[in-house]
Structures are given as structure tokens and as C-alpha cells.
Amino acid sequence: MGEKKRIGILTSGGDCAGLNAVIRAVVHHAVGTYNWDVIGIREATQGLMSDPPRFIQFELDKLDNLLLMGGTILGTTNKGDPFAFPMNDGTVRDRSSDIINGYHSLGLDALIGIGGDGSLAILRRLAQQGGINLVGIPKTIDNDVGATEVSIGFDTATNIATEALDRLHFTAASHNRVMILEVMGRDAGHIALAAGIAGGADVILIPEIPYKIEKVCQKIRARQEKGKHFCLVMVSEAVRTEVGEQVSKLKQFGEDRLGGIGKYIAEQIGAKTGAETRVTVLGHIQRGGIPSPMDRLLGSAFGVAAVDLIAQGKFDQMVAWQNRQILSVPIAEAIQTYRTVDPEETLVKTARGLGICLGD
Incomplete structure (x- = not known):
């Protein structure tokens, strides 16, 4: 089974249906298959920015009804660029180091980030700067992430x-x-x-x-x-x-x-x-509302695939749906192209x- 890992997961950007299906799949596969610990980060990067970081540790037997729930039980945010974060006094401050320190203080071996192109771009920049082992999962109701035919929520x-x-x-x-x-x-x-x-x-x-x-x-x-x-x-x-x-x-x-x-x-x-x-x-x-069967299936498949990427040591990758199968693409490539209607x-x-x- 290999060395026991401790992985984090967060949802970033706007909420959508299917996010909890991803969380459920990650916990089931990571805990049930690999015997890892899964840490849920609250309110995306703002949870890591807090001192101490805000998180929950998932347990395999406490995932009832998660598949059916809309939104995200971890909470999310689409405000506040961590590299120019708005402070209460009206100034802006680079808080990227706070987020990176939060990741490392939790003893995480990897982080699964669920977001759209904007969120994944920020997470990748943080990962490159702070030595974070990142795997991305695409979600957006707009379905505009270029490297995947469909994203969670659409x-x-x-x-x-x-x-x-x-x-x-x-x-x-x-x-x-x-x-x-x-x-x-x-x-x-x-x-x-x-x-x-x-x-x-x-x-x-x-x-x-x-x-x-x-x-x-x-x-x-x-x-x-x-x-x-x-x-x-x-x-x-x-x-x-x-x-x-x-x-x-x-x-x-x-x-x-x-x-x-x-x-x-x-x-x-x-x-x-x-x-x-x-x-x-x-x-x-x-x-x-309640996620559609397709979003539940896609979220489940993405969650399992993301955990497997961590097990294989494949980071800086995003899972994607292409030609009726799951594969992975470099995050930089995934967010480089913007998928509008042709x-x-x-x-x-x-x-x-x-x-x-x-x-x-």
C-alpha cells in the first residue's frame, strides 16, 4: 500500500452542483483504498490563510447523503486575490506565504484543488512558489475550461x-x-x-x-x-x-x-x-439544488482519478474528460486555452x- 499520506482538498471559486460528489469520492478512495488521511480545507485558500488553518478531517463512515448535496460542505470563496489580498484597513497585501505556511503546517503531502481556470491558475502559482504537490479538478457551470469536454456543475x-x-x-x-x-x-x-x-x-x-x-x-x-x-x-x-x-x-x-x-x-x-x-x-x-446524475458520476470519476494521480506521484496535473474517458493534462496547458462556443x-x-x- 505504500507510505501513508495526508492529503488536503479544497473547493475554490463559485459553488456548483457536484462538488460534494468529488469530496465523497476522494475520501472513499483515499481512505478506503490507500488508508490515507483526508483533510478538508474550509473556504478555500482563506482556510489555509488563517492562523491556525481552518479544516476538518474526514471520516469514511460520515459521508451520508453527500452525493446528493448541492454546494460544497467545505465552503468556498471567489473573492480576494491572495497575491494582492484586500485588508480591513483598505490596503492590499501579498498573503501567498500565509497560505503556503498553512499547507505545510498541516503536514500535507498533496493538495486537491477543485476550481475553474482562474482558481486553478492561482493555486498553481501558489504550488510553484511554495512546493505544494497540487492536483486540479475542473468545475464551472460555464463549461469553459479548455482541456476538458465537460466540467463539474455544467x-x-x-x-x-x-x-x-x-x-x-x-x-x-x-x-x-x-x-x-x-x-x-x-x-x-x-x-x-x-x-x-x-x-x-x-x-x-x-x-x-x-x-x-x-x-x-x-x-x-x-x-x-x-x-x-x-x-x-x-x-x-x-x-x-x-x-x-x-x-x-x-x-x-x-x-x-x-x-x-x-x-x-x-x-x-x-x-x-x-x-x-x-x-x-x-x-x-x-x-x-441536487446535482444531476451526470454531475455525480463525473465528480465521482474525477475524485477517484485525482487520488490515483497522487498515488502515482503525478503533480501539477488536472484531471479531464476527453473521448469518454478520464485522463490528466498539465494544469498550465489546461488553463491556457479558454473554451468558448465555436x-x-x-x-x-x-x-x-x-x-x-x-x-x-
Whole structure:
């Protein structure tokens, strides 16, 4: 079985469904197969930054219902760059050494970091600076990590967006309305495209394909001429206005958050077609709830594979799903490419073949 190890695991960045499935798999495989200790770090790098570090030690017989739980039992954060960390007095400070010291003070032999491209980039920089044996696992509802075909959280988010569109279909038909559903997608339109096709949208707008409002209105008018006086429009939050302006709202901590493009689209459609419009912004509902079977399976497979990489001494690697199998790629390579929707990819061609208007 080899030397007993003590490994850490943390979840970083935005939460999503499937994270607890990963944690469960890591504990089952590390403890059950290798007889290692597994330490869960609370609130990502902020848990390591604390003095003493904030953590829990997992026990194999205390993982009941973890597979079904949304979010992350460890907590997470997507605020505060550890290399320029905002302090209470308004200054910023490099706290990377605090995190590195926290890792070593816990006597960890390796760290499994679950995050998107931004989180993995930060974790890799910390690992290189502080001698941390890091293995990465990709998670993002946006599904934009380049080296993997799918990331944890995407399937559940797509399912939720599809269900929302299903529900809007009937109320749209009942009132002869144009229903606009705005979904998440920081820079990529994967959720909007996949859920739009699955939910039977008439129009799908994604940031990767420039659109004209008049093209959207033509689709609505064409349906009206056929006696179909309702329409379903799926739009990614990262879509800009027709003239290229980003729609965002100023939130706390001075951060601009995407949101509001659905309202803009609704106003434009109403003004040009006379149609009655309604907007639904799905927001963080896409992140929550019980994970889909696919996210549970993917999380379980990723967790087991990450533990095996540690056992093999393969660090600075990220597990990935490619061609229906798990493999590993260098983290630097994994975060170098950013996976947006390719306008020539299969789902785009599928949408066009189904007569869905993409606005171009």
C-alpha cells in the first residue's frame, strides 16, 4: 500500500452542483483504498490563510447523503486575490506565504484543488512558489475550461435552465407573450446553447455569435404570421447590446456583475414588434439544488482519478474528460486555452438545422 499520506482538498471559486460528489469520492478512495488521511480545507485558500488553518478531517463512515448535496460542505470563496489580498484597513497585501505556511503546517503531502481556470491558475502559482504537490479538478457551470469536454456543475446548470424554459413555454403560449430567459455564462454561451436546444427555444443569443435585433424580430414576426403568437428567447448574460456594450450591474465590493441583457432584449423586441414581453433571470438558481446524475458520476470519476494521480506521484496535473474517458493534462496547458462556443461546432449547426434563430 505504500507510505501513508495526508492529503488536503479544497473547493475554490463559485459553488456548483457536484462538488460534494468529488469530496465523497476522494475520501472513499483515499481512505478506503490507500488508508490515507483526508483533510478538508474550509473556504478555500482563506482556510489555509488563517492562523491556525481552518479544516476538518474526514471520516469514511460520515459521508451520508453527500452525493446528493448541492454546494460544497467545505465552503468556498471567489473573492480576494491572495497575491494582492484586500485588508480591513483598505490596503492590499501579498498573503501567498500565509497560505503556503498553512499547507505545510498541516503536514500535507498533496493538495486537491477543485476550481475553474482562474482558481486553478492561482493555486498553481501558489504550488510553484511554495512546493505544494497540487492536483486540479475542473468545475464551472460555464463549461469553459479548455482541456476538458465537460466540467463539474455544467450538466446540472443546463438541466435547471432547460426545466425553466419548459415551464415558461406554457405560460408564454397561454398569454401570447415573448418570454426571455437570461441564464448564466460569464464569457461563454454553452448553457444558453445547450439548454436552448433542449428546451425548444425559438431564439438563442450567445456572446460568440453577433446578432441583430431585427433578425430576432423577423423570427418573431414569422411565427406570428403562422398563428404562433408566443416565442421563447434564451439569452446568455454575457451577450452585449447590439452596439457592443456590456450590460452589468455594480455590486458590493465594487465588482461589476453581468446581468440585465434580458431586459434590454425585451425592450427592443417590444418596441419593434409590439409583442408583450416578460423577462426571467435565472441567476444563482442554476448553481444550486441536487446535482444531476451526470454531475455525480463525473465528480465521482474525477475524485477517484485525482487520488490515483497522487498515488502515482503525478503533480501539477488536472484531471479531464476527453473521448469518454478520464485522463490528466498539465494544469498550465489546461488553463491556457479558454473554451468558448465555436460558431462551427455541432450544437450550433444543430440549432440552425432546427430553425432556431441565433440572431445573425
